[in-house]
Amino acid sequence: MEDMYREMILDHAKNGHNWGLLENPDFDHAEDNPLCGDHLQLTLTIDADGIIRKVGWDGDGCAISQASASMLGDELVGMSMDEARKLDKQIVLDMIGIPLTINRVKCATLSLKTLIVGALGQKQWEKIEDEE
Numbered sequence: 233m234e235d236m237y238r239e240m241i242l243d244h245a246k247n248g249h250n251w252g253l254l255e256n257p258d259f260d261h262a263e264d265n266p267l268c269g270d271h272l273q274l275t276l277t278i279d280a281d282g283i284i285r286k287v288g289w290d291g292d293g294c295a296i297s298q299a300s301a302s303m304l305g306d307e308l309v310g311m312s313m314d315e316a317r318k319l320d321k322q323i324v325l326d327m328i329g330i331p332l333t334i335n336r337v338k339c340a341t342l343s344l345k346t347l348i349v350g351a352l353g354q355k356q357w358e359k360i361e362d363e364e
Contacts, residue, residue: 238330245295250305254288259313261350262291265342267335270297274346282313294339296328301343303327308347317351319344320360 253260257275264271270293277286287305291298304324308316321341325332328340341361348357 241299245298248302250287252288253290254286261346263346263349265338267338270342272301272342272346284308284311296336297339297342300324300340304343
């Protein structure tokens with residue numbers, strides 16, 4: 233089963249869904265993982281009802297950070313911003329599907345960190361990051 237997840241991670245990393253920044257986004261935020269140098273910028277188009285209609289991202293880093301950005305982007309399309317603000321790191325870890333070291337968890341959650349810090353601020357991310 234882990235082999236299937238590893239292949240999926242590599243596929244998302246090489247062929248990222250929603251890759252490329254959106255023009256005139258309603259949401260635009262970038263974050264870094266200071267431990268390894270991964271960088272991610274996330275852009276969203278949000279309709280009048282608060283529904284995420286388009287996701288775009290760009291960044292560089294390891295396969296896990298890039299794959300998680302692709303996977304999270306797929307999840308966000310059609311979700312309300314209210315729902316997106318309530319996401320926790322477990323959703324990302326479930327998408328990745330394989331056990332990760334603590335440093336790799338930070339790689340995997342960079343896309344979620346970018347969303348949460350951009351939408352709610354650093355203190356909210358710290359609460360999420362500290363959850364077991």
